[in-house]
Amino acid sequence: METNVLIADDSAVVRKILKDHLEASGYHVLVARDGQEAWDLYHRNDIHILITDLEMPRMDGLELCWLIRAEDDQHRTFCILMTADDDIQRRIEAFDAGADEFLTKPIDMPMLRARVRAGERITRTHRVMAEMLNTDYLTGVLNRRRFMERLEQDYRLARDDGSPAAPFTIALFDIDHFKAINDTHGHSNGDIALKRFAETCAAHVPPGGFVGRMGGEEFCMVLPAGDVESAISKAEQVRLATSALVVTTAEGVPFSFTVSIGMCPAEGTESVADLLARADESLYFAKNSGRNRTVVAGTGGVVVKARFYVM
Numbered sequence: 001m002e003t004n005v006l007i008a009d010d011s012a013v014v015r016k017i018l019k020d021h022l023e024a025s026g027y028h029v030l031v032a033r034d035g036q037e038a039w040d041l042y043h044r045n046d047i048h049i050l051i052t053d054l055e056m057p058r059m060d061g062l063e064l065c066w067l068i069r070a071e072d073d074q075h076r077t078f079c080i081l082m083t084a085d086d087d088i089q090r091r092i093e094a095f096d097a098g099a100d101e102f103l104t105k106p107i108d109m110p111m112l113r114a115r116v117r118a119g120e121r122i123t124r125t126h127r128v129m130a131e132m133l134n135t136d137y138l139t140g141v142l143n144r145r146r147f148m149e150r151l152e153q154d155y156r157l158a159r160d161d162g163s164p165a166a167p168f169t170i171a172l173f174d175i176d177h178f179k180a181i182n183d184t185h186g187h188s189n190g191d192i193a194l195k196r197f198a199e200t201c202a203a204h205v206p207p208g209g210f211v212g213r214m215g216g217e218e219f220c221m222v223l224p225a226g227d228v229e230s231a232i233s234k235a236e237q238v239r240l241a242t243s244a245l246v247v248t249t250a251e252g253v254p255f256s257f258t259v260s261i262g263m264c265p266a267e268g269t270e271s272v273a274d275l276l277a278r279a280d281e282s283l284y285f286a287k288n289s290g291r292n293r294t295v296v297a298g299t300g301g302v303v304v305k306a307r308f309y310v311m
């Protein structure tokens, strides 16, 4: 995989020398004329390594490092700061701002390459660890820990006054009679069913949404749609796609299954715990009223609409 290096320097000469050199070494290089431009590029690209000058107009290297470190809590970007001198106090300040490494100007090219290689090793390790920490091992979707973190975050954003974040809806999925799949086809084929179901969910996640495995055969999706109706139609697509799915066991035996869905809009709930509890109540209703259906928590009793219900 390509390594993206972002160079920020107000000197066109420095930018060109570093860019040419790193490109010749096989890196994909982006350049910025100041900290502000670098900050914008950082948001539009997945930057592995930042090499930034200290003194630049609009935003300096220290502030840039500080902003990136504040946002990049998983340390996906390795920050190298270029300084003209080796003033100890300056370097301490820079380390505290979030710089990982230094390069003294004028830049020694073999040293530059060595620093970038070291940074590459570190950022790759961090990325693998972050992936492991966030992902459900069996299905590859978010694990419960990371899902809850993101849900809490979105909930807070939607709550903040003046925030442009649109209210979202959650959908809790629980595979129907999953125990019977394990009993009939064995646990490892049950695992295959879980993977296929997770793939089906992932294929239907709308932009800005996400899906996680809550445990066992239970999954949850955040649907960022502004209105509940389009969130319901997304969940219904997952339900229909699931019932149309034919899974083949390792022994070549085909089988199918269905899923029950409990939904709740975030608007009007008191907390994430309340939101999840209401979605769970809807799910309970979906199960008890016959499974393979979507039930939405709402005001005004239970309304039966074809295959989905509004509680």
Ligand code: GH3
Pocket (backbone or CB within 6 Å): 138, 174, 175, 176, 177, 178, 179, 180, 182, 186, 187, 188, 189, 190, 191, 194, 215, 216, 217, 287, 291
């Ligand atoms: P319902 O329609 O009411 O949801 O019934 P169910 O059988 O799906 O629900 P139940 O909670 O009784 O059973 C869930 C089963 O999921 C029990 C458990 O052994 C199985 N399970 C949990 N985690 C895994 C897993 O990682 N792999 C496999 N193969 N099975 C799992």
Ligand code: MG
Pocket (backbone or CB within 6 Å): 009, 010, 011, 053, 054, 055, 056
């Ligand atoms: Mg400068």
Ligand code: MG
Pocket (backbone or CB within 6 Å): 174, 175, 216, 217, 218
């Ligand atoms: Mg369950």
Ligand code: MG
Pocket (backbone or CB within 6 Å): 174, 175, 176, 177, 178, 179, 217
């Ligand atoms: Mg189940």
